[in-house]
Amino acid sequence: MVVEHDTSARFSEYAHPERLxxxxxxxxxxxxxxLVVVESDEDVLLWDTGHIAGSVKIDWHLDLxxxxxxxxxxxxxxxxxxSRSGIARDSTVVIYGDKNNWxxxxxxxxxxxxxxxxxxxLDGGRAAWEAEGREYTTDAPEPVATDYPVVERDDSRIRxxxxxxxxxxxxxxxxxxxxxxxxxxxxxxxAYPEEGALRAGHIPSAQNVPWGRAAAEDGRFRSLGELxxxxxxxxxxxxxxxxxxxxxxxxxxxHTWFVLHHLMGFENVRNYDGSWTEWxxxxxxxxxxxxxxxxxxxx
Amino acid sequence: xxxxxxxxxxxxxxxxxxxxxxxRLQLLLEFSDELPALPAEYEGHPxxxxxxxxxxxxxxxxxxxxxxxVTMHATAPRxxxxxxxxxxxxxxxxxGLSVGEVLDDVPDDYPQTIxxxxxxxxxRVRGMTALLARAKxxxxxxxxx
Numbered sequence: 001m002v003v004e005h006d007t008s009a010r011f012s013e014y015a016h017p018e019r020l021x022x023x024x025x026x027x028x029x030x031x032x033x034x035l036v037v038v039e040s041d042e043d044v045l046l047w048d049t050g051h052i053a054g055s056v057k058i059d060w061h062l063d064l065x066x067x068x069x070x071x072x073x074x075x076x077x078x079x080x081x082x083s084r085s086g087i088a089r090d091s092t093v094v095i096y097g098d099k100n101n102w103x104x105x106x107x108x109x110x111x112x113x114x115x116x117x118x119x120x121x122l123d124g125g126r127a128a129w130e131a132e133g134r135e136y137t138t139d140a141p142e143p144v145a146t147d148y149p150v151v152e153r154d155d156s157r158i159r160x161x162x163x164x165x166x167x168x169x170x171x172x173x174x175x176x177x178x179x180x181x182x183x184x185x186x187x188x189x190x191a192y193p194e195e196g197a198l199r200a201g202h203i204p205s206a207q208n209v210p211w212g213r214a215a216a217e218d219g220r221f222r223s224l225g226e227l228x229x230x231x232x233x234x235x236x237x238x239x240x241x242x243x244x245x246x247x248x249x250x251x252x253x254x255h256t257w258f259v260l261h262h263l264m265g266f267e268n269v270r271n272y273d274g275s276w277t278e279w280x281x282x283x284x285x286x287x288x289x290x291x292x293x294x295x296x297x298x299x
Numbered sequence: 300x301x302x303x304x305x306x307x308x309x310x311x312x313x314x315x316x317x318x319x320x321x322x323r324l325q326l327l328l329e330f331s332d333e334l335p336a337l338p339a340e341y342e343g344h345p346x347x348x349x350x351x352x353x354x355x356x357x358x359x360x361x362x363x364x365x366x367x368x369v370t371m372h373a374t375a376p377r378x379x380x381x382x383x384x385x386x387x388x389x390x391x392x393x394x395g396l397s398v399g400e401v402l403d404d405v406p407d408d409y410p411q412t413i414x415x416x417x418x419x420x421x422x423r424v425r426g427m428t429a430l431l432a433r434a435k436x437x438x439x440x441x442x443x444x
Contacts, residue, residue, distance in 0.1 A: 042356075043356065043378065043379055043380055043381045043382070044324070044381055044419050044420070044423065045324060045327060045328050045331065045380035045381045045384065045419075046378060046379075046380060046381075048324060048325070048328050048380070049328065049331075049377070049380050059420075061420040061422060061423070062419075062420055098378060
């Protein structure tokens with residue numbers, strides 16, 4: 001049961017406008033059967049302080065990551081999460097969150113690994129909702145458990161492992177971290193905790209496009225023209241390119257994955273979630289320091 | 300020599316551990332709401348405040364030692380309730396203690412012992428550990444002067 005798409009003119013220029021909804025659309029559609037609203041934030045308590053009525057919280061760390069192995073949850077755990085969140089396999093899911101939808105995009109990417117068909121982002125996330133003075137509630141919803149099937153995660157299309165990236169060297173890579181992390185001045189985002197990478201720098205030939213550039217000041221995605229200027233003119237991406245995006249643990253780069261794939265229409269975009277915390281600690285992988293992309297060593 | 304864990308911190312630990320994981324989040328939220336605003340004299344003095352780099356959200360602390368008694372102030376934005384909750388637990392637990400009690404009786408791994416790892420993830424608890432370490436360092440510096 002697919003809830004109608006948001007046909008706002010503003011989204012029509014994107015490759016997959018059906019992946020976005022506006023605040024107006026969401027307000028009008030709250031409570032529509034088949035629609036489940038999900039909040040996903042960096043701060044695990046933010047939802048508890050107030051959220052869009054009826055929304056369920058999905059935490060990137062507690063719900064989407066495997067607690068033991070460095071990996072995402074498996075099909076069974078995902079099905080259990082969906083069931084207790086009241087999400088059926090054919091539900092329309094709209095995800096929103098803090099920080100320009102950083103973690104919301106991450107959640108959407110994980111949903112996509114499990115092939116959940118209809119998953120969309122609220123353009124602008126919490127910031128846009130709040131800026132328009134729209135309401136929050138602290139009432140917790142009581143989702144009715146669903147019979148979500150156990151679906152095996154498909155990592156082959158939109159996820160890259162370290163070996164995939166090594167094989168990909170020479171093709172376009174987008175490093176979405178801050179310039180300081182890219183150059184090797186530091187291994188973590190400014191003002192973020194040290195998450196352990198032994199070496200600093202970037203993957204040879206990667207272009208540095210900090211993820212936040214895809215968002216406008218109000219937290220909404222930039223227009224297609226602006227995105228073209230950033231990623232095609234600026235970072236040299238061309239039609240038909242296979243692209244791998246990475247950051248530190250794969251969350252900021254899922255935002256960029258969303259932009260490149262769903263908004264700009266690049267067909268083959270993968271998120272390397274091992275990202276710098278893996279690459280920067282791996283033995284004998286090539287690294288470039290400084291603000292230039294550098295070249296791929298001969299093989 | 301290490302004495303028993305100071306009363307307020309011991310009570311907080313007992314309260315958290317008595318709860319199920321979900322209710323621990325609610326208690327953390329209550330702490331978050333209880334974090335007092337900075338005293339007026341620090342509002343205009345960001346230079347006095349130390350940023351806790353290990354936390355995801357901008358959190359700043361300032362520790363006072365007056366006549367051997369410790370007071371910890373902290374500020375973090377409303378959008379960072381978890382971090383506010385961490386700071387509030389520590390401020391409530393440390394305020395009024397003597398220098399010796401803070402340095403000797405509060406173990407550095409206190410944040411790992413109150414049952415928050417399962418509730419908010421060990422990764423996030425690291426931020427609270429860093430808050431405590433910085434607060435203790437300030438106590439050490441300010442009591443040595």
